[in-house]
Amino acid sequence: MATKKEQPIILITNDDGITAPGIKNLIEAARTLGKVVVVAPDKAQSGMGHAITIGTSLRMDKVDMFDGIEAWQTSGTPVDCVKLAVDKILHRKPDLCISGINHGANHSINVIYSGTMSAAMEASIESIPSIGFSLLDYKYDADFTAARFYANKIIKTVLANKLDKHLLLNVNIPSIPKKEIKGIKICKQAYAKYKEEFDERIDPHGKKYYWLTGEFINFDTAEDTDVLALQNNYVSVVPVQFDLTNYKLKKLLEKKKLFK
Numbered sequence: 001m002a003t004k005k006e007q008p009i010i011l012i013t014n015d016d017g018i019t020a021p022g023i024k025n026l027i028e029a030a031r032t033l034g035k036v037v038v039v040a041p042d043k044a045q046s047g048m049g050h051a052i053t054i055g056t057s058l059r060m061d062k063v064d065m066f067d068g069i070e071a072w073q074t075s076g077t078p079v080d081c082v083k084l085a086v087d088k089i090l091h092r093k094p095d096l097c098i099s100g101i102n103h104g105a106n107h108s109i110n111v112i113y114s115g116t117m118s119a120a121m122e123a124s125i126e127s128i129p130s131i132g133f134s135l136l137d138y139k140y141d142a143d144f145t146a147a148r149f150y151a152n153k154i155i156k157t158v159l160a161n162k163l164d165k166h167l168l169l170n171v172n173i174p175s176i177p178k179k180e181i182k183g184i185k186i187c188k189q190a191y192a193k194y195k196e197e198f199d200e201r202i203d204p205h206g207k208k209y210y211w212l213t214g215e216f217i218n219f220d221t222a223e224d225t226d227v228l229a230l231q232n233n234y235v236s237v238v239p240v241q242f243d244l245t246n247y248k249l250k251k252l253l254e255k256k257k258l259f260k
Contacts, residue, residue: 008034008095008159011123013081015045015102015115018065018073022101025144026133027066029151030098033159037094038071039085041078046104048115050122051077060084078119086126096159097123100133101147103140107172107226107236108192108218117170121242124168129158131168136230137175146178150235154184170238174230185234190225192218 010030014023018040030036042061059075072089074081078099086093102116111117116132123130131154135147150173158167170189174181196214203209218227226236253259 011094102134106134129167190227
């Protein structure tokens with residue numbers, strides 16, 4: 001571990017907004033492990049994925065919200081927050097970027113849509129080791145006790161071990177008391193999706209509007225998935241990457257020479 005004079009810089013962001021309880025709990029989990037700097041959206045940005053702001057200007061204001069912690073709120077997306085933090089606030093790459101703690105699951109296919117994980121992924125693209133944390137509880141007043149404990153444990157482990165500079169971990173924590181969690185499992189992302197529907201409604205002016213609903217369906221029967229680990233009261237840790245290349249299909253296409 002670094003000495004006190006050489007404290008690692010830990011960038012914290014999220015997609016639920018800077019006032020969300022989840023980010024306050026992530027700060028508490030990390031504040032003793034390095035110099036924490038917070039750059040987060042000024043409002044909820046859930047489901048934004050890897051969106052960036054290119055058509056409008058971005059605003060950024062320093063705020064005094066967390067005792068002894070430098071914090072900034074921005075009008076941008078979670079990915080914007082990481083970009084702004086590196087270029088305009090830190091003027092260097094932090095030693096670690098952590099995102100969350102998200103209110104709600106980011107296991108399986110959720111990782112594609114998640115602003116929490118996209119912020120972490122943006123850091124990973126920039127060669128900053130990163131971790132996204134999520135608690136399987138959507139309630140504003142969720143109990144983050146277990147999530148805070150395991151976030152601290154995982155952050156401490158990552159800082160103490162020199163791993164891949166593109167390290168990107170997707171961590172999900174079951175919404176149960178800490179004493180009921182059996183431990184941590186390294187998992188793969190489950191093959192699952194949402195069977196989605198749009199609920200059609202009528203507003204007070206008689207015009208139609210639509211509300212996205214859906215049922216989560218898990219098609220994966222493997223024993224090492226994040227969904228199964230969480231169902232069995234384990235914290236799931238999935239190593240993620242931003243390289244979306246299907247290498248198996250690439251080899252097949254090269255072998256068959258279909259595209260000449």
